[in-house]
Amino acid sequence: MPTTLVGALVSGKPNYITIAHVGIMDLGSVSLGMSKVHYTNAGIKANGTFSVNIPSVKMVKETDHCGLVSGKTVDKSALFKTFYGKLKSAPMIEECAINMECELIETVDFPSHDVFVGRIAATYCDEAVLTEGVVDFGKVQPILFVMNDRSYWKLGDKFAKAWDVGKELRVRI
Amino acid sequence: MPTTLVGALVSGKPNYITIAHVGIMDLGSVSLGMSKVHYTNAGIKANGTFSVNIPSVKMVKETDHCGLVSGKTVDKSALFKTFYGKLKSAPMIEECAINMECELIETVDFPSHDVFVGRIAATYCDEAVLTEGVVDFGKVQPILFVMNDRSYWKLGDKFAKAWDVGKELRVRI
Numbered sequence: 001m002p003t004t005l006v007g008a009l010v011s012g013k014p015n016y017i018t019i020a021h022v023g024i025m026d027l028g029s030v031s032l033g034m035s036k037v038h039y040t041n042a043g044i045k046a047n048g049t050f051s052v053n054i055p056s057v058k059m060v061k062e063t064d065h066c067g068l069v070s071g072k073t074v075d076k077s078a079l080f081k082t083f084y085g086k087l088k089s090a091p092m093i094e095e096c097a098i099n100m101e102c103e104l105i106e107t108v109d110f111p112s113h114d115v116f117v118g119r120i121a122a123t124y125c126d127e128a129v130l131t132e133g134v135v136d137f138g139k140v141q142p143i144l145f146v147m148n149d150r151s152y153w154k155l156g157d158k159f160a161k162a163w164d165v166g167k168e169l170r171v172r173i
Numbered sequence: 174m175p176t177t178l179v180g181a182l183v184s185g186k187p188n189y190i191t192i193a194h195v196g197i198m199d200l201g202s203v204s205l206g207m208s209k210v211h212y213t214n215a216g217i218k219a220n221g222t223f224s225v226n227i228p229s230v231k232m233v234k235e236t237d238h239c240g241l242v243s244g245k246t247v248d249k250s251a252l253f254k255t256f257y258g259k260l261k262s263a264p265m266i267e268e269c270a271i272n273m274e275c276e277l278i279e280t281v282d283f284p285s286h287d288v289f290v291g292r293i294a295a296t297y298c299d300e301a302v303l304t305e306g307v308v309d310f311g312k313v314q315p316i317l318f319v320m321n322d323r324s325y326w327k328l329g330d331k332f333a334k335a336w337d338v339g340k341e342l343r344v345r346i
Contacts, residue, residue: 001175001197023196024174025206026286033198057332064339074344106281108290113199117281137319137326144317144328146310150335153310155317156327159230163323166237171247 003143003152005066006032007051007082007091010043014077014091018067020145022052025117030102032116039071041114047089048104050118053096056141057154062095063143064152085122097126097140176316176325178239179205180224180255180264183216187250187264191240193318195225198290203275205289212244214287220262221277223291226269229314230327235268236316237325258295270299270313 003020017040021033030052034041044050055063062079069076081094085101092099102118109115129139137155144153176193190213194206203225207214217223228236235252242249254267258274265272275291282288302312310328317326 021197023198023204023206024194025196025204025281025288026283029283031196031198031204033196060333061339061342064333064335064337065342066339068336068339069343108198108279108281110199110202115198135321145335146331148308150337151331152333152335152338153331154329156329158319158324158326160233160237160325161323162237162318162325163241164237165325166234166239166241169234169238170242 001145001147002054003063003145005053005055005063005080005093005096006034006040007053007093008040008043008049009047009089009091010039010071013075014082015040015043015071016053016066016076016079016091016093017071018063020147029105029117029119030100031108032118033113034116035113041116044104044114044116045107049087049090050102050104050116051090051092052100052102052118053093054098054140054142055093055096057143057152058141059095060143060152085124087121090121092124097129098135099124174318174320175227176236176318178226178228178236178253178266178269179207179213180226180266181213181216181222182220182262182264183212183244186248187255188213188216188244189226189239189249189252189264189266190244191236193320202278202290202292203273204281205291206286207289208286214289217277217287217289218280222260222263223275223277223289224263224265225273225275225291226266227271227313227315228266228269230316230325231314232268233316233325258297260294263294265297270302271308272297 023031196204
């Protein structure tokens with residue numbers, strides 16, 4: 001799964017937490033599976049907004065750090081340069097090439113987890129990761145997360161076109 | 174996102190569809206964001222079960238094919254060797270190294286999409302992708318999907334330990 005940094009205002013301060021248990025719902029919304037023990041959950045519920053930021057492999061130490069320490073005891077507001085967009089209450093990270101600010105539209109309640117579903121209000125992108133106007137994940141260099149051996153992986157090579165490479169198996173009737 | 178093949182019985186026959194808009198909810202459940210136009214949705218609703226199978230890069234043509242043709246017009250039941258587990262009604266793919274059979278526990282209803290949330294009833298794994306008893310994604314060779322330029326990517330190298338590499342940024346107070 002892609003590793004993200006989720007931003008929210010908690011008690012009026014920007015806070016960032018590492019979340020890789022994310023999901024895509026419909027084409028304009030995302031989900032975050034967040035254990036109820038986390039400090040950030042209250043801020044998302046209070047403001048009804050959050051951000052999803054995509055860190056690069058160069059930010060792996062800062063990214064991992066945000067998952068190691070809680071906003072309850074450590075102020076993470078100065079770790080990154082924060083900016084705000086149209087929602088005003090979803091802090092985003094300038095150092096991340098891709099940022100999405102989201103409005104909370106639903107919370108799926110599990111015994112141990114809040115799954116926050118957010119409608120993306122706006123997406124911001126650093127021009128440096130574009131190739132011919134399209135986001136190029138080879139330039140984004142996302143941090144991929146594997147839970148079972150607790151490891152971070154790089155993205156490898158692009159090797160095929162989707163909705164294309166399988167065409168030769170199609171039998172016309 | 175990881176590309177998966179989702180299995181369901183539709184009108185009594187195994188059907189497989191390519192879904193990369195997946196998510197992790199709590200630690201035992203997953204989500205599938207599936208456009209309501211798909212043939213498979215009715216089968217998931219009727220049986221209350223589905224499977225999530227992880228194809229390898231070697232299966233990219235078959236995987237893409239399952240996203241190109243609909244079960245409405247093409248019988249995909251013989252594309253793979255099908256097996257069943259404890260739920261009896263969630264067809265799984267032998268050729269995929271990892272299979273999860275899931276019980277539908279909730280459907281998040283979007284105008285264009287059904288987001289099916291499934292509790293994992295059992296996970297099956299090919300011993301060939303284990304390293305010292307743990308799933309090794311370097312051996313699984315998943316197909317990663319990027320929507321914006323409609324492309325498939327390989328997983329790259331493991332480069333850091335999670336909950337570890339960021340420790341040096343932690344300041345003891």
